Amino acid sequence: MGAVTGATMIATPDQQKRAAAREAALLVETGMYLGLGTGSTVEYFLDALSERIKAESLSITCVATSLVTERRAAELGIGVVPLSGMLDLAIDGADEVEFGTLHLIKGLGGALLREKQIAESARQFVVIADESKLVRRLGERTPLPVEIVDFAVERTIARIGDIGLPGVLRMSDAATPYRTDNGNRIVDCTMAVAMTPPVLEATLKTIAGVVETGLFTHGCAAAIIGMTDGSTRRFDGDPWARAGVASHVATLRSMGLPLPHPKPVIAVMGVSASGKSTIGALLAACLGVAFIDGDDLHPQSNRAKMQAGHPLNDNDRLPWLHRIAGALRGWRDAGCGGVIVSSLLTRHYRDLVRSGCAGLILVNLTGRRDLLAKRAAGRHGHFMPPDLLDSQFATLEPPGADETVMNIDVDASPIAIVTSIMQRLAEGV
Numbered sequence: 001m002g003a004v005t006g007a008t009m010i011a012t013p014d015q016q017k018r019a020a021a022r023e024a025a026l027l028v029e030t031g032m033y034l035g036l037g038t039g040s041t042v043e044y045f046l047d048a049l050s051e052r053i054k055a056e057s058l059s060i061t062c063v064a065t066s067l068v069t070e071r072r073a074a075e076l077g078i079g080v081v082p083l084s085g086m087l088d089l090a091i092d093g094a095d096e097v098e099f100g101t102l103h104l105i106k107g108l109g110g111a112l113l114r115e116k117q118i119a120e121s122a123r124q125f126v127v128i129a130d131e132s133k134l135v136r137r138l139g140e141r142t143p144l145p146v147e148i149v150d151f152a153v154e155r156t157i158a159r160i161g162d163i164g165l166p167g168v169l170r171m172s173d174a175a176t177p178y179r180t181d182n183g184n185r186i187v188d189c190t191m192a193v194a195m196t197p198p199v200l201e202a203t204l205k206t207i208a209g210v211v212e213t214g215l216f217t218h219g220c221a222a223a224i225i226g227m228t229d230g231s232t233r234r235f236d237g238d239p240w241a242r243a244g245v246a247s248h249v250a251t252l253r254s255m256g257l258p259l260p261h262p263k264p265v266i267a268v269m270g271v272s273a274s275g276k277s278t279i280g281a282l283l284a285a286c287l288g289v290a291f292i293d294g295d296d297l298h299p300q301s302n303r304a305k306m307q308a309g310h311p312l313n314d315n316d317r318l319p320w321l322h323r324i325a326g327a328l329r330g331w332r333d334a335g336c337g338g339v340i341v342s343s344l345l346t347r348h349y350r351d352l353v354r355s356g357c358a359g360l361i362l363v364n365l366t367g368r369r370d371l372l373a374k375r376a377a378g379r380h381g382h383f384m385p386p387d388l389l390d391s392q393f394a395t396l397e398p399p400g401a402d403e404t405v406m407n408i409d410v411d412a413s414p415i416a417i418v419t420s421i422m423q424r425l426a427e428g429v
């Protein structure tokens with residue numbers, strides 16, 4: 001128990017870490033492909049996770065961000081595999097969590113490079129920490145660790161100093177520089193610059209010799225903080241982080257793709273597993289417009305029916321399609337553009353949505369059944385009955401030659417798909 005002062009319980013930092021870790025462990029579901037962070041808070045998470053695995057016979061596949069975590073996981077009977085493909089969830093600690101933005105400083109434990117690789121590979125990247133880590137401005141309480149190659153170390157430190165970040169080489173003892181799991185060195189820097197964290201992160205990466213920085217400026221879907229009063233608080237990240245596409249958004253934005261003018265109003269259609277949500281969210285982020293998942297517009301009566309396991313009929317879908325058309329029309333009239341995703345498998349549905357919004361651009365995501373079935377099966381933690389994909393293909397009325405539709409083959413990466421949509425939009429096709 002924590003110390004008691006008057007009527008107020010003060011949870012110790014370890015109790016706060018444990019509380020945050022236990023709450024995060026509840027996010028894990030059987031079948032998940034899970035990233036394990038590094039640090040003392042993550043150790044509590046590993047304990048809570050192993051308890052759940054034993055008590056509930058959970059079957060999960062894990063990837064570790066450090067050799068220390070790999071060893072601790074093995075002691076607890078949690079096996080780890082190399083990173084390959086997208087993770088469903090990654091849980092990690094942090095040295096600072098900026099209030100509002102959820103930008104992070106990480107790496108006091110030296111694991112920042114693998115931590116960032118795993119954070120970028122996670123559909124959901126969730127941070128756990130005690131209350132002392134919450135700051136108004138990054139750099140308030142800790143130095144910024146920067147991983148550098150073990151060659152011309154003094155030169156790299158001097159170049160980092162040139163941009164206003166005086167740093168010292170981290171040492172393991174008085175005579176031995178610290179070495180990361182990747183065989184590199186760490187410079188701990190004072191953040192004495194006016195640059196915003198994303199600009200600083202990008203600037204540091206322009207210096208030859210810098211491998212990675214401890215600034216994590218995109219992708220944190222949520223931070224679960226153990227508070228001194230014994231409670232936990234959850235802070236949510238930006239919509240792109242919550243949609244699990246933040247690292248792709250950062251890449252696409254840095255590519256400087258041409259922007260169409262005026263901002264388009266787009267409906268992204270396609271069968272299940274065609275990647276509508278990912279592509280739609282990325283496209284909206286690139287265009288700088290609003291994004292809506294069409295399913296979120298179902299009236300309550302439809303939700304209740306679906307929850308009860310009853311399929312919707314055309315009458316049920318009518319008010320919902322009108323809502324989709326209304327949202328699209330609203331964006332068009334306001335001139336602000338926007339992206340909605342919805343399967344829109346039949347001609348009738350597409351006509352209805354189109355008739356409410358002249359000028360609508362339909363992006364049709366197409367893919368072979370075997371490719372989509374493989375993708376659906378590859379979504380760890382998601383089970384799509386094969387019948388569902390078959391019934392989607394049976395219902396699909398492919399857009400006719402008289403429909404103005406941008407057909408996009410999804411046998412490519414999300415970055416490549418969105419790049420080609422952006423180019424076609426800019427060319428007006």
Ligand SMILES: O=C[C@H](O)[C@H](O)[C@H](O)COP(=O)(O)O
Nearest residue numbers: 039040041093107109110111
């Ligand atoms: O390299 C280490 C990591 O970034 C850790 O996640 C971070 O240092 C937080 O560690 P702790 O939970 O021990 O405060």
